[in-house]
Amino acid sequence: MTVIRTSFGLSLRFRPRALGVGAAAALLAAGFGLVALGSGDYPMGPADVLRTLTGGGTLAEQFIVYDLRLPRLVTALLVGAALALAGTVFQSLVRNPLGSPDILGFTQGASTGALVVVVLGGSSLALAGAAVAGGLGTGLLIYALAWRRGVHGYRLILVGIGVAAILTGVNGYLLTRAPLMDAARAVLWLTGSLDGRGWANAGPLLAVLVVLAPLVLVGCAPALRMMELGDDAASALGVPVRRLRLALLAAAVLLVSFAAAAAGPVSFVALVAPHVAKRLTRAPGPNLLPSMAVGAALLVGADLLAQRAFAGHQLPVGVVTGVIGGGYLVWLLAMERRAGRL
């Protein structure tokens, strides 16, 4: 912990290591982004990409970078950052390393909303809206069911698991109601994909992130750290525990829902990114900013891998994150078991 004191009474505290990790992850994301912008059917060198980004380049290069590749990259960065932020907040609130929105039912709720639109037929805008509505509705439902003189960590987790199991059944049913072509589209959406994402997809998420991220990072982070001491200790330190928990849950659910609306429910980014960030920074408490950077780098890297790893065959990004996340999860269970925490 380093403290910088200025002469006019303002002091700034930060952990150099956490800052370094955040910066390194952001650089990594930028590097992946540069490669992603330069690769494809029309390959461009990093120098060309940079020149195009700063306003130079031919008309064709400008079209390829600005209209085709940049929207996808920006969507990936935003979705990764939003999911990581939401995952960090969830894991901190329920005080469990497995408490991610994929497992607690919020993602399934967003999927239910989207599948209803797929079955009834509707535009991609309606699909995104329904995903947001489904995620928020599920969030409300879980909160209401888990509420008993406040929402406690494990009750929230178990209620979330139950709701997730119910919604998984409903989602499977909805999938059988759609014609085969729509079902294929729906499964693609359920896996999470960045194919053909444009500025229209990135816009709403950007707006939500611009509003919520500073609120969470600046407004709630110190209190969130105190809440990890337990509700009683946090209350004694002056944290309005219930109100803050509700606000943070609402923010996290909004982030997950809008991320799902932009790219589908990309699995496990929200679970893995906070863990990686925590391991790298070795700092206690929620590492919100480093997690966001790691999440963005993770998703952009996974998307790059999904597009380029198999020549001539593009995978949706959700398959790659699913494989990474699944492997990580098994390892995590084994470690937790060995450490006697499970």
Place this chain on the structure above:
Amino acid sequence: MPGRDTVAPPRRRGRRAARAAGLVAAVALLAVIVVLSIAVGAKAMPLVDVWSGLLHRDATEYAVVHRMRLPRTLLGLLAGAALGVAGAVMQALTRNPLADPGLLGINAGASAAVATAAAFLGVTAVGGYVWFALLGAAAVTALVYAVGGGRGATPARLALAGAALNATLYSYVSAVMLLDTASLERLRFWTVGSLASADRATVTRVLPFILLGLLVALGAARPLNALALGDDAARALGARPALIRASVIVAVTLLCGAATAACGPIVFVGLLVPHLVRALTGPDLRWLLPYCAVLAPALLLGADVLGRVLGRPGELQVGMVTAVLGGPLFLWLVTRRRVAQP
């Protein structure tokens, strides 16, 4: 206590009579539901026609009853008994009230193995599914037991680990469906959990596995009762803990693997029925297991009939009906009881 029944006090004898009478009533209930399951469907039949369709080869209903309704009902009986008994012995073995083959990921493990077989190895019929399903179920059962079998694994933590496994395995299954449209068409109906595809070959294929599993589970009832007192007490009573655990794991694998291969992953039956039955019989597995073997098929077939009635002219898959019926009970359990402790 065994060996002292000759001098049993009158109250205990009365309780035994009540339990036996209850079992007879449960069998009668099951019989009614079996008749309903044969009579209700796209073409409703009066009872007289059911009777003639069962017995008379030249009756017009013969084909409907023998080709479709009867195999479906038999499969429901087998799968229901398998899931109910598997849930009951798992709850006893892990001493965990939330243990359910669906919630802990065992059915999902079988699904993942079946999806692999269907997409990559060209296996299309239930006959081939069975072996893969058993393999997948065995792998996850072993994993769940390794994670949650020992001391210190609280119900909530085990349920969370199971939910995480479920999320991983489902993301794998949807990735498989995504890569191969033919598998999507086959598997999307199967992954909800349905009895609709039942035919005589399916029933005869899974029958030996489920019967064997039921026998092993019923045989383990008495030593499992002893094991509930702790390993040392069980040994003093002449039971061999390691052998009991191994045989229960074999039974759960056989039951869940075969049931999932035939009708897809079905959640909550293994949770719901043992809890309801325990209220009637108490924790004695010698009564609990037979009750579960009778009432779980009654629930599964009842849900199937309900799905056929509600979903006219088509049908709701039984997996969706059990998820929607069983989910609220799970939520009630985790919010009202003292399960939600860390």
